[in-house]
Amino acid sequence: MVAYVFDTVLTKGMQAGQVPARTRDARDWYRNAARDVNVTPNRLMKRNQTKFTRNAEPGNMLLFNYDPKTKKKLPYYDTFPLIFVVGPAADGFFGLNMHYLPLKQRAMLMDALYETASDSRYDAGTRLKINYSILSKASRFKLFKPCLKHYLNGQIRSRFMQVDSVEWDIALFLPLQRFVGNISKVYQDSLRKAG
Secondary structure: OHHHHHHHHHHHHHHOOOOOOOOHHHHHHHHHHHHOOOOOHHHHHHHOHHHEEOOOOOOOEEEOOEOOOOHHHOOOEEOOOEEEEEEEEOOEEEEEEHHHOOHHHHHHHHHHHHHHEOOOOOOOOOOEOOOHHHHHHOHHHHHHHHHEEEEEHHHEOOOEEEEOHHHHHHHHHOOOOOEEOOHHHHHHHHHHHHO
């Protein structure tokens, strides 16, 4: 199933009458289906090489391997961030790493983020229309706070695997996070930061 994780889950969903991202029921269906998939980030990326891109364009969901420059000073970090690109930053970009939230809060933030989608087609051109100003001004996005990270170009250790918009809910719940440090502490600190 690894070779076709997204295609397999999407096909099962369509057969069950669930159109990706269109309704809360469909989102829940895909998120629950993703929980049962046994996959690692390396295997997923190896089997989806056609999805690689060199660009971290705002609004896209990306998965990549990352080695933080200041990792010796960090209490924890994710070596395979699953992010929505927020915008450019010095020597890199800002991204919302969805892995920093427990699954329930991840889903809550994603549901709010869907409101910023560039269109309702959920095709290859669909992006989130987000930036720091939008995220910080609306209370429905408050869960973004612990997820916002600065990624340095020089610390990226793989190409970016772009996740298509119809696959966002699947990727969101796949077991792809690879934290160095205590995951319980990550979630505890994130929920405290989100307030």
